[in-house]
Amino acid sequence: MQLKTTLAAAMMAVALLTTAGCAVSRGQETVGAYVDDAGITTLVKSRMAESKLVSATAISVETMNGTVMLSGFAKSQTEKTAAENIARGVNNVKSVRNEIAVRP
DSSP states (O other), rough: HHHHHHHHHHHHHHHHHHHHHHHHHOOOOOOOHHHHHHHHHHHHHHHHOOOOSOGGGGGGEEEETEOOOEEEEESSHHHHHHHHHHHTTTTTTOEEEEEEEEEE
């Protein structure tokens, strides 16, 4: 029984490492930079979720090489601007591309 559990855990670890490696080989930079980009995306999304000005569920966030891409829909120009300001306020963000469409 313990051998099965150990074997299953080892297989999961290999699968996770292989999956992360695939993401990096698709044109991303190093593994460290990929992890940094994922951290930036997570921070931007969590700060948007905390904000009363931004609907985090209507806005997508993607990060590549420190550049944050915002897309989706905002209810007003104020919400669009607030989302961009949140992204710019996260450490290690080099630039922000705000492609959010305003849809009342």
